[in-house]
Amino acid sequence: MTQPHPPHPEQRERLGPGPAEWQKRWYDVIFEHDTFAGRTFDFALFVVIVVSVIAVMLESIESYRKAWRFELHVVEWIITVLFTIEVIARLACVNRPARYLFSFFGVVDIISLLPSYLMFFLPGAQSLATIRTVRLLRIFRVLKLAHHVREGQTWLLSLKRTWPKITVFITVIMCTIIILGTVMYLVEGHADSGFDNIPESVYWAIVTLTTVGYGDIAPVTPLGKMIASFVMLLGYAIIIVPIGLFSAEVMSQRRTQDPDNVCMSCGFASWDVDPNFCSKCGEPMEQSPAAS
Incomplete structure (x- = not known):
């Protein structure tokens, strides 16, 4: 019988016993990266973040602001509403919402929403929405860039x-x-x-x-x-x-830490990232099993 895989680092907020069926489905879509739905969600989130940052940058250019002010505001508020729904969905499908809220990504999610709402009290605060680029750090987990x-x-x-x-x-x-x-x-x-x-x-x-x-x-x-x-x-x-x-x-x-690569000819351990040749004997390097 196959052993279950160890939990992913972002699965610390996994649901407790007896979650509702809709919570399970939301969790699989929002937090899991190995399913088609999860990858689709992550890709859509990536696109929305990029569009949001581009919209904020264009609004800072006077010619674009005069020509497309209303359209850029509509795009910004649509994205803000989508992000708000996403954060609420994340909190709704985890077992400990407060723990997620005060985690690194939870704090980033909340901060990325503040500029749009602060514009009611501080004109120009929406320009700080570029902080949403920090949310792109999730792409490392989506692409399995563990290194x-x-x-x-x-x-x-x-x-x-x-x-x-x-x-x-x-x-x-x-x-x-x-x-x-x-x-x-x-x-x-x-x-x-x-x-x-x-x-x-x-x-x-x-x-x-x-x-x-x-x-x-x-x-x-x-x-x-x-x-x-x-x-x-x-x-x-x-x-x-x-x-x-x-x-x-x-x-x-x-x-x-364990060396990333070990020369199979002379046994020299290298901590360099993907070297082509050994810096000691000059032979082609092969990645060590521990690093693979």
Whole structure:
């Protein structure tokens, strides 16, 4: 007798004992991805999300807004009503609606509805409807891209573990920016170069240290230019610090997992994604059974 398959990660909200027949049918359509009805629903949801985002973008263009304002509003409200019905249906066919509502996808579903309803109180809030693009993350589960989901989890865990170090780094940078801004105010404050106060000077330090360089404020004195040159070089130097911390943690996390590929010739384990050849012996790589 065949053993039942383990539950899908999104099946944590599976119905309890004795659900109504309509709840079973809705659950199969909305949450299951292995049935024709479920795949059709997911594809339709994907199309509606894309249409919604395109409509919001077109409405932000003045020429389209003048020519198609009413039509774009009708499309937006039709999609909003469809999304509202979908969220209600999801809550109706799970055993613990509150648990789903406060899950990641539940929060995203609710937030994606808010802009359309907030427009009654905050004009222009409907532009925030582009947040619905986050709902496209479901496509990873629909297409069975488990490897991509695992990579995303690795990145989140790495960010969580490096966050204390990054927090210390950001604190040091903030202190440095305030000091540099104050120094530039003392040096350039009387030269009519835009450093009229310390907050303006701190703004300049942030823009310069991050190598953005808007150019709206610039030093004119020789000493100010020397300090600015130092801040620019410092900005390039510190960029690698958080990247290095995060990259090292990602590699550490990946090496605690099973390797994605193992060379059948020399046995070298590779964590690279689908390499064609072994980086050690140069022979063609074959995917390890654990990764398949």
